Amino acid sequence: MPAWVLIGPGDDAAVIAPARGAVEVLTTDALVEGVHFDRRFVPPAAIGHRALAVNLSDLAAMGARPRAALLSLILPASLPIADLDGLMDGLLTLAAAHKLTLIGGNITRSPGPLIVDLTAIGTTRPRRVLARQGARPGDEVYVTGALAEAAVGLRVLREAAELGGFATRNAPAVDQGDDLVTCRERYLRPVPRVRAGLVLAGNRAASSCIDLSDGLADAARGIAARSGVGMILDAAALPIGAAARSWLEARGLDAVRTALSAGDDYELLFTVRPAHRGRLRGVRRQLGEVPITRIGVVTKEPDLLLREECGLTPLPSGYEHFR
């Protein structure tokens, strides 16, 4: 345990010393079996990884550095101990990668599904907080990483589970090679954009920021609502992964709509003042390989619109979790 943990697990509560000069960023998010994951094709380690990743993604969206977490486990009696060990391994491996300390928790049995509920705590400087509020008309809209890959990964995994074998067996003859491995990994072990959030905050490059846990359309709506603005997103600009696009199109599915509405992409959506493009260049240099794509513009009118070849249409609403 780090020195700032005065009392760790094993007492009625944990006791920690706050980080000097910092403000604290706190979030809670739960993964529920049958709603957010399916144990048939999500291995225990991936459940633990994802449960922490969704919380780290929230910290990332605020520009916070992960520090501590409390874990609340709701366990069905049928869960094998080996699965619990695997879950903890996945969770603690990701925690270690982000220097996050598990300071406490609670375990209870349940007659229902497996639930992994986490509270994550991060730190930042008061003037570096990223928030949903702050976007202004004329700001440019950016997104990190690639879209729709996790959604395709989920579908590939589910098909494989339902066929009792490999998803490729009865599927159309499109690219089923290593690119779909990437999609599966993006679903099973999403990489929360903690470093991107820290660098965006450190460079004061973003006027607003949110994560994409519930899909791009939902995220755009989140910034728009809190900032009192609208947005036009450019369909052609969306950074949809090539393998994901081929897979979707081979099945007659609309890649743009999938990218807009599918959850599980733990990327960051953020806005940048035109005058701060130089700061964004600094962010790109520091982040190196993380793709950052301009996908739209903030508008004064509060509508959320999608620009396609045929013109402007309302942004599709809603997202879907695993069903």
Added chain:
Amino acid sequence: MPAWVLIGPGDDAAVIAPARGAVEVLTTDALVEGVHFDRRFVPPAAIGHRALAVNLSDLAAMGARPRAALLSLILPASLPIADLDGLMDGLLTLAAAHKLTLIGGNITRSPGPLIVDLTAIGTTRPRRVLARQGARPGDEVYVTGALAEAAVGLRVLREAAELGGFATRNAPAVDQGDDLVTCRERYLRPVPRVRAGLVLAGNRAASSCIDLSDGLADAARGIAARSGVGMILDAAALPIGAAARSWLEARGLDAVRTALSAGDDYELLFTVRPAHRGRLRGVRRQLGEVPITRIGVVTKEPDLLLREECGLTPLPSGYEHFR
């Protein structure tokens, strides 16, 4: 929202400024339908109250002042909106009574039982932290309040629910008056001993402290294990409520064993050095009507023993949640 809440609910995470000069005390605890409560006889407001009370009791055991909480709600689709409103009312009423601010949370649906999972955050001074560790041989063992009342309240409520009417109908002719109302209230709306914890910590009267959420025997074991000591508890000294005792004895149930093993008594068990009896007198003066009863002594030998008329026997183990 208080000024220290820089960003409250509605963003990716909450942002708060730490209290100056304080350390933070954090705990998480979940109430699961069918394990910790039964919706047939626990009204929604009592579910909300209890979910917060169990967390406040953990803060109390550390001598912490409640400050903030994050709420994670796992809701079955069948839950009526009115029940959700009632649950929130019960939770927020208790929060207001303790000046605790709900700074964030998460709601998700579930195919399983209703679960109310909370993370509570309190503050204290570094040198005032109460912990399970710290008891020394010769210290005296004390408990707040009355024991077994919540356990009787639960049984009375369950009998009433199972009979579809009032528990008194087919029950033995013992006192069924207002005293059982107290028992029911103690189960439905336990009063976490927040003030007692603060006063014990402020007077530096306790050498160790724990709450009784999982029963007195379990609590004694918790202090003993962390302090590397044993305890002898005096059966005749246990402050078992009179109505609870009559109700149990009329049914041939052992009141002492119920008091030792039943959960849901959210009292504090703590130890006091003989030299600090004067500090404890100060605590009693400040707390006024809260009963504080000496029930045993800390021993060097690590055994947990119960002193009865017939001699010393091992302390019964385990506790039982609602079944």
